[in-house]
Amino acid sequence: MARTGRPKADKPFDHKVTVKFKEEEYQIMVEYAENHNLSISQLIRMGVELQMKQQANQ
Numbered sequence: 001m002a003r004t005g006r007p008k009a010d011k012p013f014d015h016k017v018t019v020k021f022k023e024e025e026y027q028i029m030v031e032y033a034e035n036h037n038l039s040i041s042q043l044i045r046m047g048v049e050l051q052m053k054q055q056a057n058q
Contacts, residue, residue, distance in 0.1 A: 019044070029043055029044075
């Protein structure tokens, strides 16, 4: 019988990071994510990637 459930990702996320935000910061992120059809995780990953690219170009 075939297995059911979520299919395996091509590149699964191996590490979990916990970050605390102030309520105001969190609400700004939630609103931005909703307006741009992103998850909070996607938004944070994009921010980290952008910061690393900017640092590499300096």
